[in-house]
Amino acid sequence: MQPFRKHTGVAVPLDRANIDTDQIIPKQFLKRIERTGYGEFLFYDWRFDSDGTPLPEFVLNQPQYRAASILIAGRNFGCGSSREHAPWALAQHGFRAIIAPTFADIFSNNALKNGLLPVALAESAVCELMRRAERAPFELTVDLEALSVSAADGFEAKFHINEFARHCLLNGLDDIGLTLQREADIARFEAARPAWMPSLTASR
Amino acid sequence: MDKKPRTLFEKIWDAHVVAQSAAEPSLLYIDLHLVHEVTSPQAFDGLRQAGRRVRRPELTVATIDHNVPTTPDRLVIQDPVAAAQIRALRRNAEEFGITLFDIGSGRQGIVHVIGPELGLTQPGMTIVCGDSHTSTHGAFGALAFGIGTSEVEHVLATQSLQQHKPQTMLVRIEGALPAGVTAKDMALGIIGRIGTDGATGHVVEYAGEAVRSLSMEGRMTLCNMTIEAGARAGLVAPDEATFSYLAGRAYAPQGAAWDAAVARWRTLPTDPGAEFDRIVEIRAEELEPYVTWGTSPAMVVPVTSAVPDPRNAASEAERQGAARALEYMGLVPGTPIDTIPVDRVFIGSCTNSRLEDLRAAARVVNGRKVSARVRAMVVPGSEAIKRSAEAEGLHRVFLAAGFEWREPGCSMCLGMNPDILAPQERCAATSNRNFEGRQGRGGRTHLVSPEMAAAAAIAGHFVDVRSFHLDRPNAASSVNPAQERTLNAAVS
Numbered sequence: 138m139q140p141f142r143k144h145t146g147v148a149v150p151l152d153r154a155n156i157d158t159d160q161i162i163p164k165q166f167l168k169r170i171e172r173t174g175y176g177e178f179l180f181y182d183w184r185f186d187s188d189g190t191p192l193p194e195f196v197l198n199q200p201q202y203r204a205a206s207i208l209i210a211g212r213n214f215g216c217g218s219s220r221e222h223a224p225w226a227l228a229q230h231g232f233r234a235i236i237a238p239t240f241a242d243i244f245s246n247n248a249l250k251n252g253l254l255p256v257a258l259a260e261s262a263v264c265e266l267m268r269r270a271e272r273a274p275f276e277l278t279v280d281l282e283a284l285s286v287s288a289a290d291g292f293e294a295k296f297h298i299n300e301f302a303r304h305c306l307l308n309g310l311d312d313i314g315l316t317l318q319r320e321a322d323i324a325r326f327e328a329a330r331p332a333w334m335p336s337l338t339a340s341r
Numbered sequence: 342m343d344k345k346p347r348t349l350f351e352k353i354w355d356a357h358v359v360a361q362s363a364a365e366p367s368l369l370y371i372d373l374h375l376v377h378e379v380t381s382p383q384a385f386d387g388l389r390q391a392g393r394r395v396r397r398p399e400l401t402v403a404t405i406d407h408n409v410p411t412t413p414d415r416l417v418i419q420d421p422v423a424a425a426q427i428r429a430l431r432r433n434a435e436e437f438g439i440t441l442f443d444i445g446s447g448r449q450g451i452v453h454v455i456g457p458e459l460g461l462t463q464p465g466m467t468i469v470c471g472d473s474h475t476s477t478h479g480a481f482g483a484l485a486f487g488i489g490t491s492e493v494e495h496v497l498a499t500q501s502l503q504q505h506k507p508q509t510m511l512v513r514i515e516g517a518l519p520a521g522v523t524a525k526d527m528a529l530g531i532i533g534r535i536g537t538d539g540a541t542g543h544v545v546e547y548a549g550e551a552v553r554s555l556s557m558e559g560r561m562t563l564c565n566m567t568i569e570a571g572a573r574a575g576l577v578a579p580d581e582a583t584f585s586y587l588a589g590r591a592y593a594p595q596g597a598a599w600d601a602a603v604a605r606w607r608t609l610p611t612d613p614g615a616e617f618d619r620i621v622e623i624r625a626e627e628l629e630p631y632v633t634w635g636t637s638p639a640m641v642v643p644v645t646s647a648v649p650d651p652r653n654a655a656s657e658a659e660r661q662g663a664a665r666a667l668e669y670m671g672l673v674p675g676t677p678i679d680t681i682p683v684d685r686v687f688i689g690s691c692t693n694s695r696l697e698d699l700r701a702a703a704r705v706v707n708g709r710k711v712s713a714r715v716r717a718m719v720v721p722g723s724e725a726i727k728r729s730a731e732a733e734g735l736h737r738v739f740l741a742a743g744f745e746w747r748e749p750g751c752s753m754c755l756g757m758n759p760d761i762l763a764p765q766e767r768c769a770a771t772s773n774r775n776f777e778g779r780q781g782r783g784g785r786t787h788l789v790s791p792e793m794a795a796a797a798a799i800a801g802h803f804v805d806v807r808s809f810h811l812d813r814p815n816a817a818s819s820v821n822p823a824q825e826r827t828l829n830a831a832v833s
Contacts, residue, residue, distance in 0.1 A: 153665075154658050155537055155637050159776040164757045168408060168422040170382035170429045172490075182778050187764070211658060213538040216571060217776060218755075219473040220380065221489035242507075242541060242573055243473060247489035299505060301365050312491075313393070316499045319368060322360040323396075323501055326370050331605070333598035334372060335461045337440040338399040 139252035140309035144233045145278040146206030149196055150270035154211030158244065161215070161223040175222055176229030201274045209266050210237045214255070215244025224248040234279045236286065238263050249302045252309070254279060256286060262294045281307060346612035348509055349578050350544045353484040353609070357467050359501055366503040372466040374496050375452045376403040376439065378430040379757065380471030384494035385433040396500045398438040402461065403430060405444055406451045407757045411720050411747035416444060423758070437497075450723020450749045453477040453691040457561065458725055460590025464579035464606040469496055474691045474773065475574075476567045480560035481587075482579035482609050484544070487568065507573045508618040510543040514551040516625035521807035523701070524559030525693060525771065525790035527551065528566035529631040533641040535621060540572035543619065546611065547577050551625035557586040558697035565692045566773055569638040578610035632678050632803050633775045633788040635666030640775075642678060644793065644805045650674035669777055670785050671765065679803050681787075682714065685768040686798035687780075688791050689720030689747075690754035693771035698791040699730050703738040705795035705806065711743035712801030718745040718760070720752040744798065756781045769797040 166178040183195050191198045197205070208227070214237040215223060224247045227235070234254040245255045256279060258266075266286075269275060278287050281303060287293040305312060316323075347355070359368040381403070388394070395401060408423040409415055418424040434441035442448040448455060453474050456462040462478045468485035469475060471493040478485035488502070496502055512531060532539070545567050547560075555563065560577045567575030584603055587593045594602045629643035640663065642649060651663035651674065667674065672681070688694070688702050699719065711717045719739050721727040727749055730736055736746045753760040754772035762768055762784025771794050775786040789797065792806045800809070 152661075154662055157637075157774075157776045159755075159774070159779050163778055163782075164755050167379050167757060168420070168426050170386075170426050172383040172386070182782055187782060213541070213571065216537055217473065217774060219471055219475075219487035219489055221383075221471075221491060224489075239538060239541065241538070241571060243487055243489060247491065250489065250491040299366075301503075304364075312503055313391070313495050313498050315365075316368060316495065316501060316503065319360050322368070323370070323499060326359045327397075327500075330370075330372075331601065333594035333602050334466070335463060335592040336399045337402055337592075 138250065138305070138309045138311065141233065141252050141254050141281050141306045143278065143280045143282065144206065145276055146233060147202065147204050147274045148207040148209050148236070148266060148270045148277045149202040149205035149274070150267045151196060151208060151210045152267050152271070155213045155216055156210055157217035158215055158220050158223040159217055162220065162226040167220060167222055172225065173229060175226035176231070179226040179230040205274070206231050206233045207277050207279065208232050208235045209263060209270055210235060212238040212260070214240050215248070216241040219243045219247070221247045221251070224251045224253045228253045236263060236266060249306060250312070252306065254281060254306065256296050258286065258294050258296055346615040348611045348615045348617065349482060349546055349576055349609055350484065350509055351615070353465055353467065354506060356465065357484075366505045368501050369467060369504045370501050371469050371496050372400065373456070373461055373468045374401045374500075375456055375468065375470035375472075375475065376401060376430075376493070377407060377452050377470070377472060378405050378426050379407045380490050381433065381493055382426060382429045383490050384471070384497055385437065387494040388437070388497055393498045395437040395439065395497045400500060401439045401497065402442070403434050403439050404442040404449055404452050404455055405430060407751045407755065409444055409750040410758050411750050411752045411760055413748060415748050419759075447724055450725065451691045451694065451751055453561075453565065454694060454722035454726065457481065457557070458590070458723060460587050460593035463587060463593065463602070464583060465609050469502065473568045474565050476572065477561050477565040477691055479564035479567065479575040480557060480577050481583055482576060482606070484574055484576070486574040508543045510540055510545045510572070510619040510621065511617040512545055512547050512621045512623070513549040514547065514623045514625050515549040516551055517554065518551050518625045518628065521630055521792065522628050523790040523792060524555050524562040525566070526628055526631050528563050528569070529633065529638065529641045529788060530628045531621070531623065532566065532570045532638045533631065534623065535570055537569060537637050537639045538571040540567065540570040543572050544574045544576060545570070545572045546617070547575060548611075552577060553580065556697055557582055558695045561695065562692055566638070569773060579606045630790060630793050630806055632793065633786075634670065634672060634678070635663065636669055636775055636777050637666070638773070638775060638788060640666055641788070644678050644803055646678060648672045648674050648676045648678065679805060682767065682802045683769045683787070683797050684715060684766045685762060686715055686717035686794050687720070687753040687768055687770040687772065688718070688794050689722065689752050690770075690772035691722065691751070692773045693791045694720060694722030694726065696726050696729050698771065699726070699735050700733075702791040702795035703735045705792050705809065706742045706744070706799065707738050709742055709799045711798045714801045715798050717743065717798040718747055718753070720747040721749050723749050742799070753780050755779055762786075769794045769803065
């Protein structure tokens with residue numbers, strides 16, 4: 138996983154609540170078996186008309202936000218399906234952090250495993266950043282070590298993230314590797330499971 | 342010494358913690374891992390790249406549901422990308438020694454339908470799948486939740502997951518459900534009250550007389566929709582209904598093992614005095630048949646009411662969201678719900694495709710005809726359900742009325758297969774999400790119960806199933822031309 142320590146980039150405002158994973162990456166792009174190549178399909182039905190022509194009014198198509206790497210959005214970002222294609226599409230499009238008042242649980246887990254940082258700020262702070270980003274693109278710095286979001290003009294807000302996720306992101310750790318270090322604990326647990334629990338070995 | 346009273350969730354959690362330390366999330370053992378074609382190929386690739394194996398292939402089961410066409414020629418998949426994804430699952434199952442219930446095996450179906458019907462889903466278990474509607478299995482008192490593909494890989498490699506303990510929420514529904522009000526309406530009624538993020542970070546336990554009175558199918562519908570309130574999982578305590586559903590199923594314990602299992606399952610229900618982080622109480626009598634009007638399951642009203650006016654929304658953000666949803670849905674505030682015409686009707690999905698759902702829809706349809714303006718289809722949740730329904734003659738009821746009777750799969754719930762809406766087509770659907778474009782770009786989805794979907798198919802518009810005369814075939818089966826004009830004027 139790509140580590141995340143500190144990132145400075147242009148913020149783009151997407152002022153909608155409950156942005157679901159069907160919008161982030163529509164279903165027709167989930168048939169691929171690769172882990173990459175989703176960035177061009179991000180927010181597809183919002184970015185393009187049915188012929189594939191970019192819709193100029195959609196914020197990500199506006200030239201001043203093209204280079205944006207921090208997305209500012211409304212509450213409950215990433216609700217809906219468990220598709221990890223959603224954070225893949227965001228990250229592969231170039232986003233490193235999403236700032237919103239709240240995130241859906243599964244999306245948040247998936248994002249953290251892909252070096253994409255979900256930053257939950259108070260509704261008022263998100264609102265302020267949204268208004269400023271709408272006026273003109275500006276740069277924000279998201280600092281995972283300091284747990285802060287800041288701008289050159291003095292704006293600063295602190296955020297919280299669980300300590301283990303922070304540790305893994307800062308160091309780009311592979312959590313499967315960490316769990317495999319506990320192989321003995323898993324084996325001990327398995328030895329005590331009741332024999333009647335369902336198993337697919339016997340064909341029935 | 343008295344032990345602290347625990348909730349059902351806490352008992353399952355405690356029994357599955359492999360290891361915990363202050364610095365890390367708990368490592369939770371996973372009893373059953375369900376796999377489908379869409380969210381697994383990258384996980385298997387990850388294993389291959391790292392030279393890892395599947396730790397417990399016999400606790401892993403795969404099927405094909407999202408991409409499979411629902412026409413009789415479904416073995417030949419025209420879409421080359423979908424076909425490649427299905428081939429990848431077959432290859433991965435073979436390579437890693439995982440049981441695959443393939444198309445035509447007799448056991449294929451929607452992953453959340455076949456787990457319970459094969460008896461693989463049992464009380465007290467931990468169950469995961471790369472699919473948010475894994476919450477369905479909570480109907481059996483199993484802790485079941487959706488995960489992403491990285492976590493799928495983690496479970497394949499380690500049969501465990503790193504998890505932070507969620508909070509708990511009790512949703513208690515006392516009283517008796519009125520006639521014509523179903524488990525689907527309970528779910529929509531709850532989401533309408535608490536919102537699509539009302540249960541974020543929580544595991545919900547459903548309790549109360551109205552929940553106890555539900556069949557296992559109804560409990561599955563209720564738990565299935567729990568994710569639409571943002572919850573991690575939904576749970577119903579196991580009871581006699583649970584045990585009698587499971588007895589004799591293919592992977593349920595037998596003989597002495599059954600007795601041992603039931604004895605353990607009886608210890609699972611929440612102890613008196615156990616505490617929840619949040620409690621929501623609802624009276625069953627207050628629930629009605631619901632129809633969603635917008636692009637989120639919380640945008641829902643009783644069928645007896647009208648499309649709401651965004652100007653009455655509680656906040657500016659909600660007002661904007663509602664106005665945008667109405668524009669997408671082509672609806673005008675104040676339009677009575679039961680005048681909104683439908684073009685398509687979809688009865689199916691992991692929410693409402695079980696035998697009981699099909700029976701309920703067939704009771705409404707029996708002897709009537711689908712409105713000339715409607716294309717309607719029934720998609721059984723599994724090959725087993727299709728066989729059972731046909732043995733009862735349900736398919737003849739649907740076919741005689743003009744419904745299409747399809748092969749099992751996810752079908753129009755998310756349109757990853759050929760079953761999709763055309764732009765601006767309006768659909769009464771028994772599925773779980775009315776998100777923009779979910780059933781096809783520009784498609785307009787209204788979530789309802791199977792009975793309400795069946796009634797809409799006959800009437801050609803939404804109709805209160807409680808006033809739909811069950812004893813008078815075709816009493817409301819058609820819309821006259823004057824009504825048709827009114828209906829079309831009601832929507833843009």
